[in-house]
Amino acid sequence: MNALLQVEDLTVKLPVAGELRTVLRDVSFSLDRGSTLGLVGESGSGKSMTVRTVARLLPDGADVRGGVRFDGADVFDLRADALRSYRAKDVAMIFQDARAYTNPVRTIGDFLTEAMRVNDRMPKAAARKRAQELLAEVGIGDPERRLRQYPHELSGGLLQRVMIAAAVAARPRLILADEPTTALDVTTQAEVMAILRRMQREYGMAMLFITHDLELAGAVCDETIVLYAGQVMERQASVRLHEDPLHPYTAALVRARPEIDRRVDRLPAISGHPTTAYEAPDGCAFAPRCSFAQDDCLAGVPPLLRIGPGQTRCVQMPDLRGQLMPQSQPQPQPQPQSQPQSQPQSQPYVGSATNEEAQR
Amino acid sequence: MSTTATAVRRTGARKAGRRATRGTSGIGTTGWVAIVLLGLVVCGALLAPLLSPQGPNAVDLSGAYQGSSGAHLLGTDASGRDLLSRLFHGSRTALIGPFLVVAVSTLLGTVLALAAVWFGGWFDQLVVRVVDAVFAFPGLLLAILATALFGSGLPAAVVALSVAYVPYIARIVRSAALRERNLPYIAALQVQGVHGLRIALGHILPNVGGLIVANATLAFGFALMDLAGLSFIGLGVQPPTSDWGAMVGTGMAGVLQQHPQEALFASALIVITVGAVNMLGDRLTERWEARS
Numbered sequence: 154m155n156a157l158l159q160v161e162d163l164t165v166k167l168p169v170a171g172e173l174r175t176v177l178r179d180v181s182f183s184l185d186r187g188s189t190l191g192l193v194g195e196s197g198s199g200k201s202m203t204v205r206t207v208a209r210l211l212p213d214g215a216d217v218r219g220g221v222r223f224d225g226a227d228v229f230d231l232r233a234d235a236l237r238s239y240r241a242k243d244v245a246m247i248f249q250d251a252r253a254y255t256n257p258v259r260t261i262g263d264f265l266t267e268a269m270r271v272n273d274r275m276p277k278a279a280a281r282k283r284a285q286e287l288l289a290e291v292g293i294g295d296p297e298r299r300l301r302q303y304p305h306e307l308s309g310g311l312l313q314r315v316m317i318a319a320a321v322a323a324r325p326r327l328i329l330a331d332e333p334t335t336a337l338d339v340t341t342q343a344e345v346m347a348i349l350r351r352m353q354r355e356y357g358m359a360m361l362f363i364t365h366d367l368e369l370a371g372a373v374c375d376e377t378i379v380l381y382a383g384q385v386m387e388r389q390a391s392v393r394l395h396e397d398p399l400h401p402y403t404a405a406l407v408r409a410r411p412e413i414d415r416r417v418d419r420l421p422a423i424s425g426h427p428t429t430a431y432e433a434p435d436g437c438a439f440a441p442r443c444s445f446a447q448d449d450c451l452a453g454v455p456p457l458l459r460i461g462p463g464q465t466r467c468v469q470m471p472d473l474r475g476q477l478m479p480q481s482q483p484q485p486q487p488q489p490q491s492q493p494q495s496q497p498q499s500q501p502y503v504g505s506a507t508n509e510e511a512q513r
Numbered sequence: 514m515s516t517t518a519t520a521v522r523r524t525g526a527r528k529a530g531r532r533a534t535r536g537t538s539g540i541g542t543t544g545w546v547a548i549v550l551l552g553l554v555v556c557g558a559l560l561a562p563l564l565s566p567q568g569p570n571a572v573d574l575s576g577a578y579q580g581s582s583g584a585h586l587l588g589t590d591a592s593g594r595d596l597l598s599r600l601f602h603g604s605r606t607a608l609i610g611p612f613l614v615v616a617v618s619t620l621l622g623t624v625l626a627l628a629a630v631w632f633g634g635w636f637d638q639l640v641v642r643v644v645d646a647v648f649a650f651p652g653l654l655l656a657i658l659a660t661a662l663f664g665s666g667l668p669a670a671v672v673a674l675s676v677a678y679v680p681y682i683a684r685i686v687r688s689a690a691l692r693e694r695n696l697p698y699i700a701a702l703q704v705q706g707v708h709g710l711r712i713a714l715g716h717i718l719p720n721v722g723g724l725i726v727a728n729a730t731l732a733f734g735f736a737l738m739d740l741a742g743l744s745f746i747g748l749g750v751q752p753p754t755s756d757w758g759a760m761v762g763t764g765m766a767g768v769l770q771q772h773p774q775e776a777l778f779a780s781a782l783i784v785i786t787v788g789a790v791n792m793l794g795d796r797l798t799e800r801w802e803a804r805s
Contacts, residue, residue: 208704213633241706254701256716267715268705319705329704 156183157359158207158327162219165206165383173216174431176202177383180219181457186326189353189360191374191391193367193406195427199383200363204329207361208246209236223327241272245320247349249332251312255304262300265319272323287318291348310341314348321352328353328360335365346373367406371395379403382438383430384454389463396478399465402439404477437466445469539803544796550789554782558604565598569755578772590760590775591767600778603755607783610671610749611736617675619729622682627713629683630690640687644680652677653739660748667750670743678732685728689721723801731794734787741783757783 163180166173177199184190192200205211207221209228221228223243231239248254255264265287266280275283281300288296291314304312313333320328333349334342350373353360364370370377370391377391379400387400398404405423425442428434434441436451443450447469455468467473540548557564566586573593580588587596629640652674659673660666693699694717702712741758743749750756752763757779764776 210700210704237706237708239706240704244704246701246704248697248701250697253697256698256702256720258720259716267702267707271708271711272706323706 155185157186157224158184158361159222160203160207160220161222163203163206163221164218165202165211166216167202167212168214168216174429175383176430177206178430178433178454180380180383180385182378182385182388184327184359184361187357187359188376189362189374191370191377192361192363192380193365193370193377194380194386195365197427197429198380199430200380201331202383203380204246204331204361204363207327208240208244208329210246238272241268242323243325244327244329245323245325246329247313247316247320247331247333249335251309251316251336252304254316255312257304259303260300261302261304261307261315264304265300265315265322268319269322283322284318287322288315290321290352291315291318292344293318308341310337310345313337313341313345317345317349317352321356321358324356324358326358328358330360330362332363332365334369367394367410379406382428382433384433384438384466385457385464386439386467387463387465388457393462397475398477399460399463399470399474400439400467401443401445401469401473401477405442405444407478437468445473539800540793540796543792547789547793547796550785551793554604554786554789555608557601558608561601561605565595565601567595567598569599569602570594570753571598578767578770580774587778588772588774590763591772596775596778599755599760599775600757600782603757603760603779604782606667606744606750606754606756607737607741607758607786610667610740611733613671614674614678614736614740615729615733617671618678618732619682619725621675622679623686623718623725625679626683626686626690627717629687630694630717631709631713640683644683647677648680648684650677652735653742656739656743657748660743665748665751667740670740670749674736674739678736681732682725682728686721686725689724690717693717693720723797723804727794727797727801730790730797734790734794737783737787737790 160180160182163177164175165177166175168174180199180203182190192203194200202211206217207223207228209221209231211217217229223239226239228236228239259267262281262284265284266275266277269275269280269283270277284300285296288299293299293311293314299307299311299315307315313336317333328349330349334345337345346369349360352358362370362374364373371394372391374391376388377394378385379387379394379402381402386402387398389397389399394403395407398407402423405421408421409423411417411420423442428438428441430438434451436453437443437446437455440446440450450468455466457464457466458468458470460470460474566584571594573589576585576589576593577591578589579585579593582588585595585597587600590596590599625640625644629637655677656670656673659669663669663672699712699716702716703709740749741756741761744756744758745762747759747762750759752759760779761776761783764773764779767773768776
């Protein structure tokens, strides 16, 4: 196979308070040149960790098993120089909070030209000229003035465009976008996404796109992976995610969104709280919150099953397929009996799982 | 958003020159008083040969312990040497010693701290342990030990104090640099393929620079006291070279004979200089703390 990025059985453990905690479990996927793969899931599901692992941006003491191959080369085998060149030329990253990811005491010009001057040994004037071109490309007017400004003088949307400009500056083959639009308001979001898409097409870059937004994933990504508790729950073409989810978790996520053409008093939320990988039960990680869960769901970690065009980690899937989403639109959704008070799905996770932890 | 506020504060110092939107020079009146006092002392040291009415070592045994007069503005010491001239020349040794101590220890401490933070892991642990171990020795004790080994005099004392002051700087810089290193923008630089050395020197160092300057200033005051102390007990600057600390020491005899000028003037200068340095150091530290 000739995939650009190949992640195989990736298991990552991070040291937390003296013990190694699993944050990713057996994550496998591949990404072809020029295509876009979405990563969706709740906070703590391992989206960012996956992307950081690809860039090899892990904290000290991280335990990594499995492989990340970029263009055939194992990223974790790269020596310092090769790693720097991989980061400089092959991958670029766009972060959620552009402001935190820029040095506040350096100007936009310093920020944009630093990599060019260090990695490509470009003379200062040439680098500034290139930086101006890049700013113009991402639709920033008066680039000369912008280069002299500091990050705090730019709005979030503008700064995110600067980040995009910096990311595409070296014409990388892979863009890692970690919720690039989450911190922006909706109209800015659309603009920034449009620019990102255009740059991606122009330069023929592949993209690993993290988002909370299933609609956005559907619009932007060729395929989408749904992560839960550090595991791949489902993978299939993004356009099919909504009408034919292959995992009860995806179905629950899809149902939990508001829709513009339907009035509801209360959105169906997923009961319980998001589980992190290290406190996941022995069987299916989603089983405790799943309204379709049966005894055999907890008998060992379910394998990734191939179903039609996609993959799922739900053992019930062969029977459940097609029943997950309400078929007739106007009817109220089937609400499982076990669903208690509605909980906002995006509620920050606050580690209230000491019991489960103790049992393990 | 708090990050925005921090950004504004951080850039404030740099912006102030270009655009006087905020009064972020921020060291206050006391800071400026301290700077003026220190400026006077430094000028005195630099211009000592011009300002001194006589040679610092011009002995006039018949004119010992004179009071203030036209010929000797501050009087003379036990050997009839002009006190004013000796104080001017003494400020040179009194300032150059601490300056060297601070320069060496700040450089070493900062390099160690940045390296420890950047490489992390066992290297960081090693640096922390060694620094803690050295920290356990009082600087003065180390200096006395060094003079015992290498003989009395300024060089041995300066070397010993330089080593003794490294932990002081290294610990503070390490903790600040560690915080800086874990900020997201460092990850962004890494993922752009910027060399670690460049990140450490070009990004982390400037962002903790204010703290380093503040602590180097405070260390200067301590070093001046320590070196003056060593000279006072006769282990530092050796006679006949004039030095404030040594002058307090030799002046003790005069104090008992009702001629306190030498000890008094020399101690007054030590007190004023150290006081000013500490005042400035405190202001600088406060300014640094206000930004983070």
